[in-house]
Amino acid sequence: MKTKEKPLKLQPAKIRFGLVLRNAREELKLSQEVLAERAGLHRTYIGQVERGEKNISVDSMERLANAVHLQLWDMLRP
Numbered sequence: 001m002k003t004k005e006k007p008l009k010l011q012p013a014k015i016r017f018g019l020v021l022r023n024a025r026e027e028l029k030l031s032q033e034v035l036a037e038r039a040g041l042h043r044t045y046i047g048q049v050e051r052g053e054k055n056i057s058v059d060s061m062e063r064l065a066n067a068v069h070l071q072l073w074d075m076l077r078p
Contacts, residue, residue: 013076015052017061020075022050024068038067 011019025035025046032046039046040063048054049064056064058072065072 012052014049014055016078017056017075018050018052020070021046021064021068024070024075025050028068030068035064035067039063 025032030038032050033043036043036046039060041060045054046064049056049060061075062072065075
């Protein structure tokens with residue numbers, strides 16, 4: 001059973017970023033592995049970021065935003 005997610009604006013920034021990242025990755029039909037390769041990061045790290053388990057650096061956020069063709073500030077916007 002899928003848990004109900006809070007609206008994005010009520011989520012902490014790392015949760016919001018992870019949800020936006022997952023949605024963008026899925027829209028592009030990319031696996032976590034391919035996204036990790038594009039961003040120069042490890043696949044397991046991508047999963048942790050998408051689930052909001054990691055406090056991600058701004059540099060890594062920028063690399064991931066570029067990999068999914070989004071502006072970083074748009075990914076953080078409530």
